Amino acid sequence: MTRCASLLLCSLLTAIGAGITPVHAQTAQILWQVDNPFRFFTDPLDTEVHRATYRALGPEDRNSPVLASERALQRRHDDGWAATMYKNTCWNASTNRFTCETYDDYMNPKQHQITAEISGIEDAQNLSCTWLTSPNGGASPRGKAVTQPCNEKVSFAIPYPEGSTISVEIGGRDVAKADAKVQDLLVVAMGDSFASGEGNPDVPVRFSRDRIANYGKPGVASDLSGFPARIGDWRQIGDKAFISENARWLDQACHRSLYSHQLRAALQLAIEDPHRSVTFVGVSCSGAEVTFGLFLRYKGNEWVPNPPVLSQVSAIAEAQCGSRSTRALDLPEAYHINGKIPELKGGLVLRKCDAEQSRKIDLVFLSIGGNDIGFSRLVANAVLSSESMLRQLGGWIGEVHGQTQAANQLAALDARYKSLNRAIHSLLYVPWKESDRIILASYPGLALSGDGSEVCKDSRAGMEIVADFQLSEQKLREGAWIADKLHREMRDSAERYGWTFVETHRRAFIDRGLCSGWSEDGTNPADELRIPRKIDGVWKPYNPADYKAYASRQRWFRTPNDGFMTGNFHVAASLLQKVLKLDSLASFQLLLAATYSGSFHPTAEGQAAIADAVVDKARVVLQKYDQGPSKTPVFSPPGAPPPVDEPDTPLPDIGATAIGKPPATDGVTAPPPITPQPDAMPAPTSPPTIQQSPTTQEPIEPIAPASDAARLDSQTQPSLPPQAVPEIDVPWQSDKDMPQPDEAGENPAAAQAPSPTLDASPLPGEQLPPVSDAPMSDPAAQPALSPPGVEVRQPFRPPVGEDPVP
Secondary structure, three states: OOOOOOHHHHHHHHHHHHOOOHHHHHHOEEEEEEOOOEOOEOOHHHHHHHHHHHHOOOOOHHHOHHHHHHHHHHHHOOOOHHHHOOOOEOOEOOOOEOOOOOOOOOOOOOEEEEEEEEEOOOOHHHOEEEEEEEEHHHOOOOOOOEEEEOOOOEEEEEEOOOOEEEEEEEOOEEEEEEEEOOEEEEEEEEEOHHHHOOOOOOEOOOEEEEEEEOOOOOOOOOOOOOEEEEOOOOOOOOOHHHHOOOOEOOEOOOOEOOOOHHHHHHHHHHHOOOOEEEEEEEOOOOOOEOOEEOOEOOOOOOOOOOOOOOOHHHHHHHHHOOOOOOEEEEOOOOOOOOOOOHHHOOOOEEEEOOOOOOOOOOEEEEEOOOHHHOHHHHHHHHHEOOOOHHHHHOHHHHOOOOHHHHHHHHHOHHHHHHHHHHHHHHOOOOOHHHHHHEEEEOOOOOOEEOOOOEEOOOEOOOOOOOOOEOEOHHHHHHHHHHHHHHHHHHHHHHHHOOOEEEOOHHHHOOOOOOOOOOOOOOOOHHHOOOOOEEEOOEEEOOOHHHOOOOOOOOOOEOOHHHHHHHOOOOOOHHHHHHHOOOOOOHHHHHHHHHHOOOOOOEOHHHHHHHHHHHHHHHHHHHHHOOOOOOOOOOOOOOOOOOOOOOOOOOOOOHHHHOOOOOOHHHOOOOOOOOOOOOOOOOOOOOOOOOOOOOOOOOOOOOOOOOOHHHHHOOOOOOOOOOOOOOOOOOOOEOHHHOOOOOHHHOOOOOOOOOOOOOOOOOOOOOOOOOOOOOOOOOHHHOOOOOOOOOOOOOOOOOOOOOOOOO
């Protein structure tokens, strides 16, 4: 034979001449991942911090990846990991819109940047690989060929949603091929303070090591002197320099932060699958109810010059439209449920995107209902002594709530859920037959201990900052009883409307309530419940400059002392002088700092534990609709998630959401997890190196994140120019054109098990008085504020139905 005897022999000789054997051709595999799977972060390095941390977790920690990652990040970031990231997002607080320069259209991606590499080729550094891309469907031109050493990674822009076929050639021979198609999920989130992350600002207040703050009369030593003082060159509590050191939030008006369990759950879904990305839209706001918040405009609980201009339902509809315009609908009859919700009767106006222009929602995260039955007033009932001057004054600080009032409002809660269910299906286009895409999270218990039937004892521990505060065991039991009623109602409503209900985290909160973790021997300084005071020139029990807001703790709720040390809520002195006309204002500021700084709300660890429970359920829902993990993931997925339905037991199933063992400094071991699914992964390495899969070559290495110090300085000073609220100038459309719900189809989901008996105490924030955001201190620019004793529960509430057109 003068030439090759067969085509097969010729192919073999060509491949061998190029340096690749037939075995190489069979084992070569293209590995790829989305560069920035959590699109809400504009800087891919921020996402990579979380992805690398997740991939470094061991098999047991994979059972609760958000909580385990939160603890790992807390150990590396003294000020909290969010301090360097909260300014680099697609939330524009000045316009109250989800926009950013990184994307032409955040809501409707046209492509995703991916990084790919080839594995299974020996001596890859000595071979040249030619990478080719061909868009699926032929809608876009074929990409240019890229030739480079086979051991180097390559980056491509992959069109969405069609994807591309990626192939690799060596010496003109195809050695590997992959279909690169990104799964981009739209996750939206609505809710109250438990959803927004209240109590966990992105940048907590920082304190001076030497200076003290006196809240009593100047020059007079008293119980109001010797408190921690903020850093800065301020001269008087509440002056412009003082307010400029306020805590910083992703959204200042709503006290919404990156520590929100809704955001953390969406982030986890993004980073655990290399072929998935998530577009996140979260609008939860501290103080929100189903009515004032989700249906009607609510301006938040901290005064800013640019508060939210839309209700949460309308804000989601606006986001669904992306760069397109929504329509305003006049809906006087559709949502008041035969007069059961009078706030929604007559004049209700909501935004809606046309169906052909609206992006489909994959998951809806909800946390709502606590404010609707007045739980913040139940908290006041549990912590204000009968002789308290605040209780006698009432108003927006001392107003209390008993079982009778809560029971009456609890009876009306299902109608509110029914109305919300209609809106999500009819206005936001979640299909009626896919109602389990709506995921409602339950509230954890505030002060439970032992087997869950015990509560904190009578004590002032953690709340001695205000003399009127004292925990009452009897009143905590009353509150826990009502909380259990709320939990049952939420669970029944979720079953009735086919929603997915999340409750497995409630068990993990037992022994992690307000009074948990403190010990005389100081096992963990972070568990110290006392507030530092400077007495005779010495700080006791610790210097406030050493306080770490995000250190790991046994308690997963912020005490009033914690709130003072973390959020340190104050208002401009000029506002109080003008409106309240008080000679001495400092003591009033101390009260604000203790009550409106996130007290009685979950810590970042608590939020992470809730996020893990939400993620478990979200995975199952996505799997049901063929939106689960990619078929050939680069990295080993977490253990199998629990079923959507709760186990038919009197207590929540804690095995489904096993909480990993806390650090040794926690002092108490968490509830035992179930046996984890076998994981053949090798021992993980520390971030930022990504862990190697047991079935593939080492995947793509993340780029080292930027240091905190290099990025924090330029982010802690906000810029909040005043902005007028636009007028309503668009005619409303009648609700006749609104899609009407199928009453017979309002219960499409699988049945849920009977309600558990485990108490839970949701304590969302109440509507608060208007306050100033840095650096606003001009009294003329501030809204009116009534003094204590005058009820101002809803100072911002507009006439029913006011939902201005942007």
